[in-house]
Amino acid sequence: MLDLPRADNHDLRLVALLDAELNERRNSIFAHYAKWRDDPYGFIVDGLLGFAWSKQREICESVRANRRTAVQSCHDVGKDWIAAQLVAWGLSCNDPGTALAVTIAPTAHQVRGILWREINRTHATGGLPGRLNQTEWLHGNELVGFGRSPADTDPTAIQGIHAPKVLVALDE
Numbered sequence: 001m002l003d004l005p006r007a008d009n010h011d012l013r014l015v016a017l018l019d020a021e022l023n024e025r026r027n028s029i030f031a032h033y034a035k036w037r038d039d040p041y042g043f044i045v046d047g048l049l050g051f052a053w054s055k056q057r058e059i060c061e062s063v064r065a066n067r068r069t070a071v072q073s074c075h076d077v078g079k080d081w082i083a084a085q086l087v088a089w090g091l092s093c094n095d096p097g098t099a100l101a102v103t104i105a106p107t108a109h110q111v112r113g114i115l116w117r118e119i120n121r122t123h124a125t126g127g128l129p130g131r132l133n134q135t136e137w138l139h140g141n142e143l144v145g146f147g148r149s150p151a152d153t154d155p156t157a158i159q160g161i162h163a164p165k166v167l168v169a170l171d172e
Helices: 009-036 040-047 054-065 079-092 108-126
Strands: 099-104 136-139 142-148 165-170
Touching (some): 040 079, 054 079, 079 136
Parallel strands (some): 099 165
């Protein structure tokens, strides 16, 4: 039998202090972005040092003020870019575990090759919290954002999604 030393109160206090420090550091990343929690345009312009043209700013204001926002426009005007910025805003400016982003597009290629490509670029250039793969954003081991291409015939494809704040981006 292995004889392990017993932890004394000093050891337990040290573990508690280290755990508190780890949580503080993890949350401090989010604290930096918290000032833009209610300001997606400010997050893009000041937090990411980006530029959004007037219609993209209107989209930001609508997402901030309304439960639903629909954007109708022609091709290649920056809808995917602004959608990626808004996903980054939603997942970076809210406390861990309070926000979830879901992106949906008709095909897996559109999910991975268009919208999540932009999300990955935004994450990398902004030095945002968490880690990404081709279609998922994780904070620690928690999945906080994902992209899917549900079948047209599957009405349950995105049921059961729960979080205090859910951002859903539907792509063409």
